[in-house]
Amino acid sequence: MTARSHMLDEALSIGRRELGCLTEGDVFGAEKLAYDRERILDEAIGDLSRDNLEILADKLVEMKSLHDEITDEARKLHRSMKQDLTSMKRQNRRIAGYSYGSGNMPRLAKERFLNKKS
Numbered sequence: 001m002t003a004r005s006h007m008l009d010e011a012l013s014i015g016r017r018e019l020g021c022l023t024e025g026d027v028f029g030a031e032k033l034a035y036d037r038e039r040i041l042d043e044a045i046g047d048l049s050r051d052n053l054e055i056l057a058d059k060l061v062e063m064k065s066l067h068d069e070i071t072d073e074a075r076k077l078h079r080s081m082k083q084d085l086t087s088m089k090r091q092n093r094r095i096a097g098y099s100y101g102s103g104n105m106p107r108l109a110k111e112r113f114l115n116k117k118s
């Protein structure tokens with residue numbers, strides 16, 4: 001039982017590092033840590049009986065709380081990235097409009113002049 005308790009402690013430690021990676025914006029590092037955390041948790045509670053799960057309940061509740069924090073941070077990062085992409089899309093449209101309005105020659109030439117060969 002102590003081995004499983006140590007495994008849960010290790011999973012909590014990895015989860016805290018994962019949260020730190022997400023806070024810093026390191027998505028790839030967080031992904032690697034998430035897979036490690038999942039593997040350790042599966043090994044720790046894979047074939048435990050209900051009585052043994054109750055013994056580890058405090059650590060499991062702490063793990064759930066940490067998981068909720070990780071999920072919230074991931075959602076914040078997702079919203080931030082979505083806003084950035086939307087902003088970039090708007091800015092690209094605006095810049096494309098300036099390009100056309102300033103006389104982008106290949107585009108204007110295509111619309112103003114006829115090709116004698118066709």
